[in-house]
Amino acid sequence: MNTQRFGILIRPSANRVYAESSVALLEAELEVLDRTLLGGRVGDVASRTIGGVPYLTFSADGLSERDVALLSNLSSLYALFRLGEGTALHPVGLNPLERLDDDLLTIQKYAGKTNEYFTKLLLNVTLWSSASGPHMTDRRLRVLDPMCGRGTTLNQAMMYGYDADGVDIDGKDFEAYAGFLRTWLKRKRLKHTAETSPVRRDRKVVGRRLDVVYGLSKEEYRSGDRHRLTVVNADTVRAAEFFAAESFDVIATDAPYGVQHGARNREALTRSPLELLTRALPGWVRLLRPGGAVGISWNTCVTGREEAVEALAAAGLEPLEEGPYLKFRHRVDQAIVRDVIVARKP
Template identity: 35%
Template sequence: MTRIAAQLAPQRSTQYSNLARDLAAAEVLASPLGPGLEDVSLHNIAGQDYLTFGLPGPITNESIGLLASMAMLGGIFELFDAIGAVAGPLLRPVEAVQPAFIPPDMAATRRYKGKTNEDFTRFLCNMAKYASDFHSSDWSALDVVDPLCGGGTTLFTALSLGADVAGLDLDRTDIESTATFITQYCRENRIPLATKEERLRKLGARRWLFQIGRDDQRRCMLAHGNAGQTGELLAGFGRAHLIVTDLPYGIQHRGPLHGLLADCLPGWTELLVAGGAIAFSWDSTRLDREEMMALVGKVADLEVVNRPPYDRLAHRVDRVIKRRDVLVARRR
């Protein structure tokens, strides 16, 4: 067995200081590495928080790649109780770098009201992928959709991982400013970009198609419109392997949230390929997990993944959102 100590991902904002502590173990256990791990637990070593666990064999390129892809982990180290006469704990750095199609700072650079934390967004992407039939596929083979994309954090996060992406939002300002940001960011960072803008007259909507990169290209589709028309607005993109989104936090009562999911989830489910998965987060102080699971089961042909560690993803965000939870479900 090889013992690993993975430093928890540092957070730029004190608002999210406990995010990695709350979610790191779940992310690792949900990954393809999870079934073989032993003694997964949090430890403080020399004033720093680490997630420690045992790998069943030596460190491999595959395990390094998976650990590097974790949203809630930072530096990876091999952990020793002692080496010779030198008492531990002793840490040997393991080179673990996640290749990126575009710089990960694209998601961090984009600022807008109501933005979701980039690390949490990457966590959602990973949890959806791990629950799907495509858990071992390269991101470059996957299509990711965010039907409530706002300012584009999910899209830019999935692009950096290497996926093709598509998103829409009802807020015209959000979509137009996101399209402008993509153009400006690619120009400033000398990333080849081809852009096509369309008007979908039957839907009364606008849509942008971006081809990003030169030889190795990725697609990004943006549309302005209602999430209940996701399939029509994103026609031509193809069916998604993963749907990842953050439900609106401004909803004060159950009724509107029930209405949103009743209107949208059936269409989102149809957009998924067989074996695909959806992951979404919501303010669970107003709608608890049991109620959300019942609602999803009622309105869509989805199988909620509620086995460990997917059943313990609730965490605190701030004084307003005292409890946020994550639900992951697969298309049957």
């Protein structure tokens, strides 16, 4: 087959999120997709300006329907073109995995929210690196965000049609997310039940949980083919007490940044993100299926990459420390230089 060139138009909002890093981050994400699921067929990745607008271009020996479906989920992809003669652009029809309206991800706005496109990137690269990656589009996977805040990762997992679970220690976040999700499901007229109840251990209340069961459509709900979401308001160090062992395909989380942001001091609870990771990882690993992957983003101004690698390895995981996995570092603001690390459970 003839080699063709393609161009990805980057979502305009990605530039606002990542400033000058947006092309580099998309390139790293594309490279992870290529080596995990596209079989290394993507070549000559380069940035190019066409008509005054930046594109990430690459070559491939044609793209199958499955290739396009996978590429369609790149977090900052806005449009995909086959490049023609001169500056001609031929649109390639996208087929993203989007089971729900995207305002699920954009309505909530609050200090400390992880940007929804970055969250999608983190979930994508973790998912693709797990043994379940090849089933991204044909199975209902299960995702855990063990420090889920107000649920950006959970919402992205719902968008993909997956079951999603979260843990967060912050009671206000728990309440705000429970309230948001109830209202959203009602407004979208999606059939559901949502119940909040205390979590007890040895007759003591150790937290609260929100259990949501919903259908992507009325037919789905009626037929009993229902989606599930649980959020537990508790310390993530206890995560393994709340869910069944080896039941998650992927764990993805944006760790506390160890700095204060916004009016509320939501980070005061955890002065040292590394210490928290070290204590929480054994429980998280227990929850992960063999072949499952953990993806963590964190602030490198507070914890170095080597320390993060050591913490993951000490918990029995295999950190993926090569190629594109080393290219996700980017500045968020003056006090935060964020990075991503992915590790697999053997």
